[in-house]
Amino acid sequence: MGEPNEALAALIAEADARVRCSYAGLARRVNDLGSERSLTLRYDYTSVHRWVKRGETPRDPVPTLLAQALSDKLGRRVRPSEFGMPEEAPLAALGPTGSPSRRVASGSDEMGSSAPWNHRGTVDVSVALSGSGALVKRRNFGFLFGSALTAPAHQWLVQEPGRLAAALGGDRVTPELAGRLPPMIAELRRMDDVSGGDLVLDLAEREFGWIAGLLDRATYNEPTARKLHLALAELGQFTGFVAYDAGLHALAQRYWIAGLRAAHTADDPALGAYILWSMAHQATDLDRPADAATLIETALLGTRSRQTPALLAGLRSDQAYAQAILQDGSSCADAAAKAGALAVQISPVDEPPWLYWVNHVDVNARIGRAWLRLGQADQAVHPLADSVRQLDSSMVRDRQLFLADWAEALTQPGQQQDLEEAASRGLEALVLAESLCSTRATERVRDLCTQMKPHATVPTVREFLERARPLVT
Numbered sequence: 001m002g003e004p005n006e007a008l009a010a011l012i013a014e015a016d017a018r019v020r021c022s023y024a025g026l027a028r029r030v031n032d033l034g035s036e037r038s039l040t041l042r043y044d045y046t047s048v049h050r051w052v053k054r055g056e057t058p059r060d061p062v063p064t065l066l067a068q069a070l071s072d073k074l075g076r077r078v079r080p081s082e083f084g085m086p087e088e089a090p091l092a093a094l095g096p097t098g099s100p101s102r103r104v105a106s107g108s109d110e111m112g113s114s115a116p117w118n119h120r121g122t123v124d125v126s127v128a129l130s131g132s133g134a135l136v137k138r139r140n141f142g143f144l145f146g147s148a149l150t151a152p153a154h155q156w157l158v159q160e161p162g163r164l165a166a167a168l169g170g171d172r173v174t175p176e177l178a179g180r181l182p183p184m185i186a187e188l189r190r191m192d193d194v195s196g197g198d199l200v201l202d203l204a205e206r207e208f209g210w211i212a213g214l215l216d217r218a219t220y221n222e223p224t225a226r227k228l229h230l231a232l233a234e235l236g237q238f239t240g241f242v243a244y245d246a247g248l249h250a251l252a253q254r255y256w257i258a259g260l261r262a263a264h265t266a267d268d269p270a271l272g273a274y275i276l277w278s279m280a281h282q283a284t285d286l287d288r289p290a291d292a293a294t295l296i297e298t299a300l301l302g303t304r305s306r307q308t309p310a311l312l313a314g315l316r317s318d319q320a321y322a323q324a325i326l327q328d329g330s331s332c333a334d335a336a337a338k339a340g341a342l343a344v345q346i347s348p349v350d351e352p353p354w355l356y357w358v359n360h361v362d363v364n365a366r367i368g369r370a371w372l373r374l375g376q377a378d379q380a381v382h383p384l385a386d387s388v389r390q391l392d393s394s395m396v397r398d399r400q401l402f403l404a405d406w407a408e409a410l411t412q413p414g415q416q417q418d419l420e421e422a423a424s425r426g427l428e429a430l431v432l433a434e435s436l437c438s439t440r441a442t443e444r445v446r447d448l449c450t451q452m453k454p455h456a457t458v459p460t461v462r463e464f465l466e467r468a469r470p471l472v473t
Contacts, residue, residue, distance in 0.1 A: 377416055
């Protein structure tokens with residue numbers, strides 16, 4: 001973690017004393033200034049937090065836009081050098097599209113779509129993503145959608161795994177060292193369950209870079225190489241998930257695609273399908289249900305004989321959610337029924353360790369979310385309520401998200417509507433969000449506030465909205 005940017009913090013505090021200047025508002029102003037230059041920027045509260053607390057430097061020309069935004073607030077000219085960031089690069093330093101040149105996977109294409117789906121291609125893409133041990137500038141990535149997002153899923157499906165070749169030169173990776181990697185990743189997952197993605201992301205990125213570096217420079221035999229690729233795939237899935245939880249959606253996609261390559265190289269279709277499930281979950285969250293449906297169908301096809309009840313139940317529950325967004329009630333009900341039937345078959349001892357969190361409680365909650373999104377709040381309330389009551393206490397973020405869903409279902413018109421209860425569940429979700437370092441948890445409270453505002457005349461609802469104001473603004 002870098003040193004805090006105290007100069008930037010002081011300027012923001014000075015601006016806030018003069019006129020209101022929140023992190024979120026400053027990020028929105030930077031985005032607006034970018035739009036005036038025909039740039040599509042999607043910075044948010046988390047971005048400014050990282051610039052201030054971690055001393056991160058955004059890509060050119062964002063420091064100049066940030067200085068301009070502060071100048072507007074302070075009524076005087078501010079230069080990027082005042083808060084330790086570089087001045088805007090001259091035109092000669094820019095690439096042919098007007099953006100700073102940077103290293104990308106496989107030389108010319110950003111995610112190495114032309115790189116072979118084998119050991120060397122996986123390592124090249126992963127090292128380029130991790131900066132060979134140094135964290136890349138996360139905001140250099142553009143968001144993928146449509147065919148650019150789903151093409152790697154199809155490549156994963158149709159390519160044949162090649163033999164793992166031992167790397168030349170460097171230190172030898174022993175089987176004992178490779179065997180220590182899965183428990184390390186499991187501990188990162190538990191940290192994320194309790195604390196949220198914002199807190200764990202740096203750790204996950206560094207571990208990903210370390211394993212990519214081992215694959216790139218070390219020597220090892222073929223069984224050890226497979227263990228390293230499996231660890232890289234699992235870390236790619238996890239790092240992508242915590243980046244998504246932190247609101248860094250484009251970065252999440254890059255780690256998932258790198259992890260998908262590693263799972264393919266290790267010939268583990270179940271882990272690859274799990275990564276596609278993560279990508280689909282993000283797509284539904286960002287209202288891209290068609291992309292999600294394609295990713296899930298590809299995952300279901302690609303699991304071959306390696307599928308497990310937990311994996312299939314999770315895929316089917318998110319398939320139901322995607323169909324709910326598409327307002328296809330019949331397909332949603334079909335997928336939900338399949339998910340429910342699979343959920344009762346889950347036996348944790350027979351599932352891979354990375355699916356430790358998938359059980360009938362989680363699946364039922366996701367089915368409830370699908371009914372809620374379909375507009376059938378009366379059907380959503382009971383599975384959401386039952387799941388929250390039964391959920392393991394260590395799953396703090398999941399509990400927070402499901403509580404918010406339960407509260408939203410209680411605000412909707414119908415026999416299940418109970419505004420007093422909705423406010424109580426909303427307050428529980430708010431308290432948990434305040435304990436988490438999770439952009440997604442905060443955004444879920446913000447969405448819930450939007451749902452509750454029409455009922456602000458109810459005293460308990462008004463109390464919830466007032467309590468939530470500092471978090472969501």
